Amino acid sequence: MHELSIAMSMVEMATEECRRLGAERVTTLHLKLGLLSGVVKDALLFSYEIACEGTLLQGSSLLIEEVPARVYCPRCASEKTLESIQLFACPTCGELTPEVIEGRELLVVAIEIEEKPQVAEAIA
Amino acid sequence: MSTPRLVEVRQNVLKQNDLLARSLRKRFADSAVLVVSFVSTPGAGKTALLEHTLRSLRETGLQVAALVGDLATDNDADRLARSKAPVRQITTGTVCHLDAAMVENALGDWDLAALDILFIENVGNMVCPSSYDLGENLRIVLLSTTEGEDKPLKYPTIFNTSDVAVITKMDLASVVDFDLEAARTNIQRVRPGMTTLEVSVKTGAGITNYLDLIVSHVKQKVSI
Numbered sequence: 001m002h003e004l005s006i007a008m009s010m011v012e013m014a015t016e017e018c019r020r021l022g023a024e025r026v027t028t029l030h031l032k033l034g035l036l037s038g039v040v041k042d043a044l045l046f047s048y049e050i051a052c053e054g055t056l057l058q059g060s061s062l063l064i065e066e067v068p069a070r071v072y073c074p075r076c077a078s079e080k081t082l083e084s085i086q087l088f089a090c091p092t093c094g095e096l097t098p099e100v101i102e103g104r105e106l107l108v109v110a111i112e113i114e115e116k117p118q119v120a121e122a123i124a
Numbered sequence: 125m126s127t128p129r130l131v132e133v134r135q136n137v138l139k140q141n142d143l144l145a146r147s148l149r150k151r152f153a154d155s156a157v158l159v160v161s162f163v164s165t166p167g168a169g170k171t172a173l174l175e176h177t178l179r180s181l182r183e184t185g186l187q188v189a190a191l192v193g194d195l196a197t198d199n200d201a202d203r204l205a206r207s208k209a210p211v212r213q214i215t216t217g218t219v220c221h222l223d224a225a226m227v228e229n230a231l232g233d234w235d236l237a238a239l240d241i242l243f244i245e246n247v248g249n250m251v252c253p254s255s256y257d258l259g260e261n262l263r264i265v266l267l268s269t270t271e272g273e274d275k276p277l278k279y280p281t282i283f284n285t286s287d288v289a290v291i292t293k294m295d296l297a298s299v300v301d302f303d304l305e306a307a308r309t310n311i312q313r314v315r316p317g318m319t320t321l322e323v324s325v326k327t328g329a330g331i332t333n334y335l336d337l338i339v340s341h342v343k344q345k346v347s348i
Binding site: 002006007009010013014018021023027028031036037038039040048085087088089096097098100105106107108109110111112113114115 | 127129130132133134136137138140147219220221252253255270277279280282284297312313314315316317318324336
């Protein structure tokens with residue numbers, strides 16, 4: 001189970017970005033998670049909550065976009081989505097292929113931040 | 125209340141590890157040392173195979189060394205040291221895998237140019253090591269006959285990120301009704317084209333082929 005250390009890296013990245021932007025807190029983190037990343041979604045969601053405690057991300061939500069495994073099929077000469085990562089074969093022609101194009105992602109795509117309410121206060 | 129704002133980040137979570145692994149790979153290339161890592165479940169025979177490997181390759185005159193990762197104890201390092209090859213232990217504490225930073229720390233100022241092959245034995249774990257590049261040139265995944273032939277289907281990611289599969293404890297294959305053809309088929313399903321070898325450290329069967337494969341990857345030292 002390495003999801004906790006991965007969640008901590010995500011929180012660190014988001015915190016750094018939040019500080020750089022001078023924002024108050026992070027409300028949502030958007031993550032792309034490939035099926036071949038070796039990271040388990042449920043374990044990551046569980047670890048994320050723990051990793052966020054006491055940080056600028058406390059109470060934030062983690063939105064995970066799962067990325068299926070895509071391979072290149074030399075016989076069809078095109079990209080295909082694997083039906084299962086237990087079988088690296090083209091779903092159309094059955095050719096076995098080791099060429100992975102997509103599916104290893106572990107990528108923080110974006111964060112949603114809340115700005116400090118200084119401007120609003122100034123107007124009031 | 126201010127309205128949340130969406131900001132694009134697009135950063136790989138393992139960026140730090142990947143960058144470090146890249147710099148290690150360059151250091152290995154500059155020293156012309158081949159780096160081979162072993163991954164498997166606990167008890168698949170990594171240490172036994174590595175001990176045998178270190179001893180046999182030393183006898184052929186190659187300079188070999190090993191880094192060995194474990195959660196606790198330095199028992200494995202002690203076992204490997206019997207081969208007389210230099211061995212360093214990485215005790216990870218509670219961490220279930222090696223990462224590039226642990227490898228870098230353990231290497232310290234080790235003169236890699238004096239070596240032909242450096243072996244890295246990962247912590248026994250079929251899941252987490254697959255996410256971490258250690259800068260190695262060759263990743264060998266071990267599958268022992270006693271684990272069953274369906275392991276590749278249960279852990280496709282570790283097979284998919286490895287370069288060579290070695291089936292160990294072949295001397296026990298008949299005792300546990302191990303279906304070698306099924307194991308080979310399962311490996312090809314999750315990593316088409318993967319080189320697969322069978323060995324028994326106990327009887328020595330298949331070891332020559334396996335050592336030949338490793339030696340075939342040893343880089344030619346550039347003489348200055």
